[in-house]
Amino acid sequence: MTTSFPEGFFWGVASAAHQVEGNNTNSDLWLLEHVPGTIFAEPSGDALDHYHRYAEDIALIASLGFDTYRFSLEWARIEPAPGEYSVAELDHYRRMLEQCHAHGLRPVVTFHHFSSPRWLLAAGGWEDPETPARFARYCAVAMEHLGDLIDMACTLNEPNLPYLLAELGITGEPPEARAEIPVWANAAAELGIDPARIAPFQFNATPTGFAIKVAAHRAATEAIKSVRPDLPVGWTLANTDVQAAPGGEAYAERVRAAVNVRFLEISRDDDFVGIQNYGRHVFGADGLLGAEPGMPVNSQGEEIYPAGLAAAVREAWDVAAVPVVVTENGLATDDDAQRVGFLEGALEGLAEAIRDGVDVRGYIAWTAFDNYEWIFGYAPKFGLIAVDRTTQRRTPKPSAHWLGEVARSNGAGIGALIGATR
Secondary structure, eight states: OOOOOOTTOEEEEEOOHHHHSOOOTTBHHHHHHHSTTOSSSSOOTTTTOHHHHHHHHHHHHHHTTOOEEEEEOOHHHHOSBTTBOOHHHHHHHHHHHHHHHHTTOEEEEEEESSOOBHHHHHTTGGGSTTHHHHHHHHHHHHHHHHGGGOSEEEEEEOTTHHHHHHHTTSSOOOGGGGGGSHHHHHHHHHHTSOGGGOOOGGGOOSHHHHHHHHHHHHHHHHHHHHHOTTSOEEEEEEOOEEEEOTTOHHHHHHHHIIIIIHHHHHGGGSSOEEEEEOOEEEEETTEEOOOOTTOOBOTTSOBOOTTHHHHHHHHHHHHHOSOEEEEEEOOOOSOHHHHHHHHHHHHHHHHHHHHTTOOEEEEEESOSBOOOOGGGTTOOOOOSEEEETTTTEEEEOHHHHHHHHHHHTTTTTHHHHHHHTO
């Protein structure tokens, strides 16, 4: 299949601070990883030591052929106590941005990628009415120090994910139930607060949480624009391709509205929307259905469905009507040939959407490195680059070289390139 991407289309890889930097000890997630009854498979620990190895990592990403690096700032490092900002940490992220520019990489910066300062969780986290103003204040400080080097700003990463997790029965408990769940009860005890007030970003799926996140996004956008009015700003959404099996139409429509559509409607006021897709979820009359028999699955037992990306991008364009950036797309697998096949299918669908008039500005793969995948620990392998965490040695996989060549050619000849790797 012949693919075509617009002139100026950008290609990159992504990471998130807590997943790669290591020893993010002042964050709420570090606390949640270590309390009795934790839902995390293992602690993040040293992670990939990207905090100290960022220069060689950025050089490696550029050498593979990419022109964009999406990474996040760590709020818990920059503001270790309320109103107290670390110039040393701000300088650290400035050096990262300078390295990106030195290697010809466009920096796409996420201001909040799931992890928050521990003190914010103690203050009520993402259900506290003061959180939007606190977040905006941090964004303004970061912009004053770093804004001249940022090419694109993402305020919040996947504010809608907890609502999808709640639909899948993974988490999202209401405040009155938190005292009965060990991880929340024990974290509250550690912080000296009522368990009903435990509201971490990644696991909060209440109506109050929705309102707080929307307010935080809007306040942060205003703060960022106050420093750089020309800087493109949006948020990134975890938009699965919601589908209905026979009899599941009403169920699927309710999920689509709660998880995808209402967040896309907020994006109508933004410069772009980041879309992050890993496949589809199919719902019957009584809820989520499993993978169809005989369908290939990833290392987590989930159906491999690359066509989900194009569907999510088309939905975003139809609802938000602003430019779309694919800010995450990838596959958890130990079979790198399987990963290449997934990426090929996703990109061919994306190219078709662009030909049909969807305004897509760039594609950023998840993820640069095999890293810490939150509650699942280090087992899922999404990375284009393998990491031996004993030695911290980085080894690009064939998929890294393949996608890098796609990036160099702006997507031309994807079919021919993939044929050469088989």
